[in-house]
Amino acid sequence: MLEIKGLTAYYGESEILHDINLSVPDGKIIALVGRNGVGKTTTLKSIMGLVKTPAGSIELSGEELLKKPPYERARCGIGYVPQGRDIFPQMTVAENLRLGLEVCGGKKQDPSELFHLFPIVEKFLPRKGGDLSGGQQQQLAIARALIAHPKLLLLDEPTEGIQPSVIQEIGAAIRTINKETGLSILLVEQYLDFALELADECYVMDKGQIVLHVAAGEAKKEEIQQHMLAS
Ligand SMILES: Nc1ncnc2c1ncn2[C@@H]1O[C@H](COP(=O)(O)OP(=O)(O)OP(=O)(O)O)[C@@H](O)[C@H]1O
Numbered sequence: 001m002l003e004i005k006g007l008t009a010y011y012g013e014s015e016i017l018h019d020i021n022l023s024v025p026d027g028k029i030i031a032l033v034g035r036n037g038v039g040k041t042t043t044l045k046s047i048m049g050l051v052k053t054p055a056g057s058i059e060l061s062g063e064e065l066l067k068k069p070p071y072e073r074a075r076c077g078i079g080y081v082p083q084g085r086d087i088f089p090q091m092t093v094a095e096n097l098r099l100g101l102e103v104c105g106g107k108k109q110d111p112s113e114l115f116h117l118f119p120i121v122e123k124f125l126p127r128k129g130g131d132l133s134g135g136q137q138q139q140l141a142i143a144r145a146l147i148a149h150p151k152l153l154l155l156d157e158p159t160e161g162i163q164p165s166v167i168q169e170i171g172a173a174i175r176t177i178n179k180e181t182g183l184s185i186l187l188v189e190q191y192l193d194f195a196l197e198l199a200d201e202c203y204v205m206d207k208g209q210i211v212l213h214v215a216a217g218e219a220k221k222e223e224i225q226q227h228m229l230a231s
Contacts (some may be wrong), residue, residue, distance in 0.1 A: 001026045001153055001184040002047070007056030009039075016042045017208045020056070024152060027182040029174070031199035031216065035228050039208040040188040041083055043071030044154045046133065047186075048080050049073050060152065066145055070091075074103045079211035083157050083188075085141040089130025093121060093140055096129045117173045129145045139173070141203030152184045157188045159191045167194060174198055192224060204228065 002024040009017035017039050024030045032040050033089050044152070045051045047058055049070040067071050074080070079100075088096055097111050115122035118139040124132060132140060138158055142212045143152060159167045171194060177183050189195035196202060204212040204227045211227050214220070 001028075001061060002186065003057075004043075004047070005057045005059075007046060007053060008060065008122060010099075011042075011043050011053065015208070016051075017046065017053075020046075020208075020210060022210060022213075024184050024186050025200075026178070027178070027184055029178055029185045029187060029198050031187045031189055031195035031202045032205060033192055033195050033202060033204035033224065033228065035190070038205045040205055041156055042189060042208075043080075043205070044156050044186070047073070047078065051069045057228050058179075062081040071103075073146065074148075077151035078105075079145035079148065080151045081138075081141045081145045081153070081155050081158065083160065085134075085137045087129040087132070087137045087140055089128060091129055093124065093127055093129060094125040095149060096140055097125075098145035103148040110145055111143070113140040115151055117176060118143050133160070133166075135162040135170070138162060138166075138170060142170070144175065146183075150183070153188065154186050154188075156188045157190060157195050158187070159189065167191075168223075171198055184219055190228075192228070194223065195219065196224075 004020055004022045007017055007020040008204060015142045026223060032043060033041055042051055061074050106152055120136050121140050121143045158170055175198060178185060187195060199216045202214055202216050203210050205222055206227055
């Protein structure tokens with residue numbers, strides 16, 4: 001599905017990612033973990049074309065994305081839920097959801113197919129996005145990304161600032177959508193237990209490099225934690 005090879009990324013003159021190799025196989029959930037500031041968000045932004053990536057390759061189902069602008073990458077089938085969710089507070093939940101359709105050229109899709117995953121989104125359709133709690137906004141942001149039927153979903157810290165009961169609901173929804181539709185998911189997380197519970201494989205990042213790649217089933221939590229400690 002997604003194949004990243006030898007990727008570097010820059011902010012200005014600073015090289016942030018160094019020779020990243022990472023793959024998301026079809027239908028799998030892959031976690032990318034690491035402490036603050038190691039380059040996880042930059043990896044997702046690189047996939048979306050939002051940062052300078054002068055070297056390497058990013059292929060989606062065999063198609064090179066590196067030279068494509070962000071909107072074309074989204075149209076190739078990538079849904080992106082950024083850190084902080086980017087919900088428009090003055091727009092209603094229904095309007096926020098509809099924005100997700102712009103990605104597929106405004107094609108008519110039926111949002112109701114997502115309501116069994118996120119009942120709260122259906123319940124609050126007429127409410128302003130800004131009136132939702134953090135957890136509800138996160139569910140709306142994921143629903144908005146799913147409405148265009150992506151092949152690959154990029155999730156940036158969906159548990160950040162969210163209460164434990166809602167984290168469980170979000171985890172269940174991610175697992176259900178993966179099982180029901182075979183959607184491939186790249187999940188960036190700092191909450192290691194959540195990541196290991198959901199993921200098939202786990203990559204650990206430190207200082208802009210991948211320092212460990214393990215199957216989540218055999219993942220040694222302590223070993224991963226060692227790599228996540230400040231060095
Ligand atoms: N817009 C920017 N301009 C310059 N440097 C940046 C910018 N955004 C991030 N950085 C730097 O790039 C590095 C990687 O940041 P990144 O946000 O990718 O880390 P992260 O692992 O996602 O951390 P967090 O969990 O805090 O989001 C950090 O040193 C950060 O300070």
